[in-house]
Amino acid sequence: MAHPRILVFAGSVRTGSHNARLAALVGQRLDEAGAEVTAISLRDFPMPLYDGDLEAAEGVPAPAVALKRLMQQHHGVFIASPEYNAGVAPLLKNVIDWISRVSEPSEPRMAAYKGRVFAVGSASTSPFGGIRGLANLRLVLETGVGALVIPEMIAVPNAADGFDTSGGLTCERAAASLSALIRALIAEASLRVEPAASS
DSSP states (O other), X not given: OOOOEEEEEESOOOTTOHHHHHHHHHHHHHHHTTOEEEEOOGGGSOOOOOOHHHHHHHOSOHHHHHHHHHHHTOSEEEEEXXXXXXXXXXXXXXXXXXXXXOOOTTOOTTGGGSSSEEEEEEEOSSTTTTHHHXXXXXXXXXXXXXXXXXXXXXXXXXXXXXXXXXXXXXXXXXXXXXXXXXXXXXXXXXXXXXXXXXX
């Protein structure tokens, strides 16, 4: 049986990012569960701040097109999202917005967000673990661009002390949430894997 392909990234490129650590942990657990994982950094997909005049003059930037096509090669996507003032980090929101502007022949609008399943998580130094930002991100993904986001999510509180020396989670509740997210994401992504053609 073919394994689901899952794209994993953090909405932060800051050195020492807690969400980058969370993305790495999720990628590891997905790999252990049998998924084919592609881990990327948004640093490799630089995009200017969205500007309609810029888009009209120059079109959608090439990194947005490349990331959109990469998303379409996967059955699932996991995003580790920092919380900025109870909302989505500007870097991540900008990426989501630019990708939503990619329009290619013979494809429906928002094609990158259709046909695959999304899961979200956050790591924050606050005791809430970034949960308020995740609610905002869900709104953007589900209502804004029409993505399917599974209910299961992971919020790592007090993230400065939230990871052990091996990269695992120190909070039992967060660890249980992570396990539930991995199971659900694998199950939903697997539904989108086309069966191998019989010879």
